[in-house]
Structure formats: C-alpha cells, structure tokens
Amino acid sequence: MMSISGFAYRIGAVSDPRGMSAKAARRALRTAAVPLIAAAIALGASPAIAQDREQVKVAFAHTLPNVEGKRLVAVTVTYPPGAKSLAHHHAASAFIYAYVLSGAIRSQVGDEPAKIYHAGESFYEMPGSHHRVSENASDKESASLLAVFVVDSKDEPLTTPDKAPGSQ
Template identity: 45%
Template structure:
C-alpha cells in the first residue's frame, strides 16, 4: 500500500503489477462530496503513482476524473505540480486565474503550469457525464490538489 495525496488527507490504495516491473498501478476512488447548495462534484480514480527514476525528486501521478452532469470542481491549485489534462468524454469549461474561460471537447487537452490557480472546471452538459485523464509531475511527497479555503 502507498499513500496517494489528495486534498483532505491520504487515500491508501493497493498496488497491482503493470506491464513493466518498474511501473505501479494504483486503484481506488476518491469521491468529492456535494452539498445541497453546491452542484455535484468530481470523482477521482488514481491510476499510477511512480517516482521518476530519471528526474530526482519528481513523481508521476495519473488519474481518471469523472464529472457527473453539471458537476463543477471547487477552485483549487496543484501546488508546484505540472498538470496535463486530456478530455476522454464530454465537454468541459476550464479557466486558470488571469486567463479567459475555454471550452474543451473530447480529444482536446490543456496544461497547467506549476502554481496555477484553477478557478473553473465544469462539465457543460446537464444530462451527460464527462471524463478527464489527468497527469501530474510533482515534487515527491507534495499534495497534488489543494482546494481553496472557503470565503
């Protein structure tokens, strides 16, 4: 078992062998609760967390992020992680601090530089789910998602 760091603590997840002996596959889900006053939110399913052998102090993490219809992530940051997001299904509206809102469809992608403030991530459909593949290159041991404090 290894910990995968997400906002609010650790998720202990089991390891399964992947295609190569050096790769580790991580399974489990991290649902993000919604309240009556908030739209539904995303569910994160970690896939792989692997220390990079050729980049000292860096870790590769990937996850599938499922958004139910009308779901919206709370504004957040990914610390000093470099983030790559690829739209597997559906359509997303996304906005980083200081940039315009952009719409991304299945097969499109975006990147977030270290320290970026992700102020908007939402599934644009009221009837269909949407799904992202997200890849993080982070400092080993860092949390990879930190929600903004309320207020």
C-alpha cells in the same frame, strides 16, 4: 499514502461482546455506529450531494527514475452532468497535462478566459496556477478527463481547494 481529496477513518477493534450485558453490547454497537454514519454523510452518501461533485481516482503514481526528486501521477476526474470542482491550487511544483476523455470540460486557469475542451482535446497548467473553474460543460452527459502531474516527490497534497471567503 497519497491523498487527492477526502479523508481516511480508522476503526479500532471492537471487543467481543460475550460476557457483556445486553445493554452494554447495544451501547457499544451504537458508539461504533456513530463514526460510521458521520463518515458516510461526510463522504456524500446523499444522492443529491454526490451528483454535483467530481469523482477523482488515481490511475497510477510512479517515481521518475531518470528525473531525481520527481514523480508522475495520473488521475481520472469524472464529472456527472452539471458537476464541478471547487476552485483550487495544485502542489506548487506540479506541471499538469489534462486530456479530455469524454464529454466536454469547462476550464479556467488563472486570469485566462474560461474555455470548453471536448473529448480528444487537451490543456495544461503551469506550476503555481490557480484553477478557478473545472466543471462539466453539460447538464445532460457525464464528462471525464485524465490529469497527469509531474510533481516533486514529496509535494503533497496534489490538490488544495480554495478557502471559502470568511473562513480561516
């Protein structure tokens, strides 16, 4: 399984409540509902939270048959107005080519100054780069980009957010 961000949650089979007392059946349903509610909150079910974060979707992922040990992974990143990504690093082996599909993206890689890229423009990140800023440059329009990774086949995860100062 490839993970860009987020997490998976497995819910086990729920027993058939027939034969249970009504009280036991209600308790079983409440117990099953708690992880679902927690997952919804963690995944940003709140509209206020969802609006300030990017949405990442894998477009394709394929092993490169003529480059042993490498794969090509493409993801679309969509930013609602004013949204941004956390500062992050990508897999150590990843070379990334980014093409702005719509809107305008503000990006800062390493110690270079931040730059705004508009639809039709592109930039790249060298392996080991620190992506300090990646955000929608507009507070009014959505923006999106296509990021294409050339990465070692076993290098996971593709993106690791920076740790907050003071966290372990």
